[in-house]
Amino acid sequence: MSTIHPFSEQLVSWYEKNARDLPWRQTNDPYLIWLSEVILQQTRVAQGLPYFEKFKENFPTVFDLAAAPENVLLRHWQGLGYYSRARNLQKTAKIVVEQFKGFFPKSYQELIKLPGIGPYSAAAISSFAFGEPHAVVDGNVFRILARYFGIEVDIADSKNRKIFEKLANDLLIKSQAAKFNQSIMEFGSLQCSPSPNCDGCPIKIGCFAFLNGKVNSLPVKTNKVKILSRFFNYFVIEKNNKILVKKRANKDIWEGLYEFYLIETESVLSLQEILLNDKKIAFFANFTNELPAPKPHQLSHQKIYSKAFHVQIPDNFEFELGGEYEWKSAIELEELGKPVLIGNLITDNFQLPVFNS
DNA sequence: AACGCGGGGAG
């Protein structure tokens, strides 16, 4: 069964006339393909593009990436979100260097074993870099196939993924796997977007959703994300022109990124209330000034309400928290990967002496 | 199978 479905033919034809000129389409280097695919996971092209250029510039080869300190990688990743991608990026870079002598494995089955490479990325890399016939299934593909072929199952239910994978692989033009995969994703991005441009669509005449007035109800996706509210009280503790920071631990947001001394509470509290249960810095209440409160920070599944305080400890006072806390100068702080919330907090309060030194 | 994980752009 190697006949080409009209859908596939028209899609590729559309792509050849409408494709954007994106940098990762100008190379067959599996390293750059891989880098771009990881950057683009759950990330819009416009947001990922500058990061791709920056990583390509700073880490031209997989050897450069494998050799970089994790903190440097997280600093470059700052602002892109889903920071486990940056940590897995380096795990895979090291595996490729140490186990494969710097050459990426070529097969889907080998690629998917690497950290940070799942079904989508394995299909993308194996087809784009090596021409292997594996159809990508991402958000675009779910949307296009659900609409065009009238698949009304819940795409949020993982058991339905195989329905789309089967169909996508049946539609795949095996001799042009890379171009077909690029075509379907570009079509989803530019034509069959969440809010689609059906007027200018070249394949609407065959589209189930268009013909049945279901463009706005397909794909079916249940949404059950509940937003957790959290209350972060940050203390920018300064002494001897240095700031106290701590690396965030496992199994919470922003793992591996740096932040200031944090007291998390169950609700919005006053400074006095916050310090009531604190054993370490309550003594310095008289040296503490409240900073303008940062805007609530919205994550996909948490909303962070925060307050910020500046604690100016006199140079001759004894004060050490030890352990996981580190004193950093403004320059050292700049070089650490930080959540956007912390970056904004610094920028918004740039008048602090330590940040001007 | 369900959940946790960022940040931002578009409507």
Added chain:
DNA sequence: CTCCCAGCGTT
């Protein structure tokens, strides 16, 4: 506001 983006790893 809501939706969702070139998804993946953990439990």
